[in-house]
Amino acid sequence: MSSSANAPIGIFDSGIGGLTVVKAVMEKLPNENIVYYGDTARVPYGIKSITTVREYALQITDFLLSQNVKAVLIACNTVSAAANEEVRARCGDIPVLDVVDAGTQAALEIEAKSSSIGVIGTLATINSQTYERAIHAFDEGKRVFSKACPMLVPLAEEGWISNEISRLTVHEYLQDFRDKDLDALILGCTHYPLFKPEIEDYLKESGTKVIDSALSIATKTEAMLAERGILNPDEQTGSFTCYVSDKPQRFQILAERFLGKKLNRIEISPLL
Numbered sequence: 633m634s635s636s637a638n639a640p641i642g643i644f645d646s647g648i649g650g651l652t653v654v655k656a657v658m659e660k661l662p663n664e665n666i667v668y669y670g671d672t673a674r675v676p677y678g679i680k681s682i683t684t685v686r687e688y689a690l691q692i693t694d695f696l697l698s699q700n701v702k703a704v705l706i707a708c709n710t711v712s713a714a715a716n717e718e719v720r721a722r723c724g725d726i727p728v729l730d731v732v733d734a735g736t737q738a739a740l741e742i743e744a745k746s747s748s749i750g751v752i753g754t755l756a757t758i759n760s761q762t763y764e765r766a767i768h769a770f771d772e773g774k775r776v777f778s779k780a781c782p783m784l785v786p787l788a789e790e791g792w793i794s795n796e797i798s799r800l801t802v803h804e805y806l807q808d809f810r811d812k813d814l815d816a817l818i819l820g821c822t823h824y825p826l827f828k829p830e831i832e833d834y835l836k837e838s839g840t841k842v843i844d845s846a847l848s849i850a851t852k853t854e855a856m857l858a859e860r861g862i863l864n865p866d867e868q869t870g871s872f873t874c875y876v877s878d879k880p881q882r883f884q885i886l887a888e889r890f891l892g893k894k895l896n897r898i899e900i901s902p903l904l
């Protein structure tokens with residue numbers, strides 16, 4: 633384990649979706665080194681039990697700790713919902729940030745008109761009511777409207793993020809939210825920021841602010857590293873090392889599409 637400033641930040645997700653967090657961190661903190669783990673052999677997590685997701689999350693945490701990371705970012709809402717405390721306990725002094733916390737804080741910072749917040753996520757995240765608990769821990773008066781939108785994950789994995797099918801799917805899922813006068817809608821799944829333009833467009837009449845927790849966690853990461861005095865002082869662009877548990881070639885194609893740049897060869901590192 634490491635807390636040295638030029639050690640990498642460890643980021644993980646059930647698969648490709650956490651790259652929305654990687655992209656935001658790269659933009660905010662371009663000189664940080666990053667190690668990413670995507671559990672492509674076992675994705676999706678959003679339809680699995682909490683016990684199973686916890687077990688997977690701890691395996692990946694151990695892997696990242698073995699890479700001497702200086703911080704861990706849980707870039708998966710399902711893991712944040714199922715295993716946040718367990719991952720923190722396993723990391724000890726290594727700081728851990730998660731997307732649920734980051735998205736919740738960003739939503740609560742929006743000026744309240746209706747005191748209502750919407751949350752969309754996987755079945756596991758929505759059924760766990762983690763966002764409700766996180767929001768009510770700060771403000772019991774907020775009304776929270778949640779909805780699972782499971783079809784958006786396979787659409788994103790397929791690269792269908794702005795075609796007729798994705799547009800209709802977004803509209804079908806969000807039609808209830810249109811007249812709810814929400815202050816904010818939290819995109820509570822790593823894949824959903826890919827649909828943000830469509831979602832914003834669909835909700836534009838309602839004045840609802842769409843919260844991308846990838847941006848929020850990147851901002852929180854910068855503040856946390858600065859506070860601990862472990863921002864990387866190196867001036868060159870940081871390295872990006874990527875591990876997956878299966879199918880690295882497919883991951884590479886999708887990852888280059890997500891990040892909009894060429895990547896070095898992706899290593900396969902099964903955890904089973």
Ligand code: DGL
Binds near residue numbers: 645647677711
């Ligand atoms: N990464 C997951 C999340 O943010 C979505 C994909 C999955 O179901 O594994 O909840």
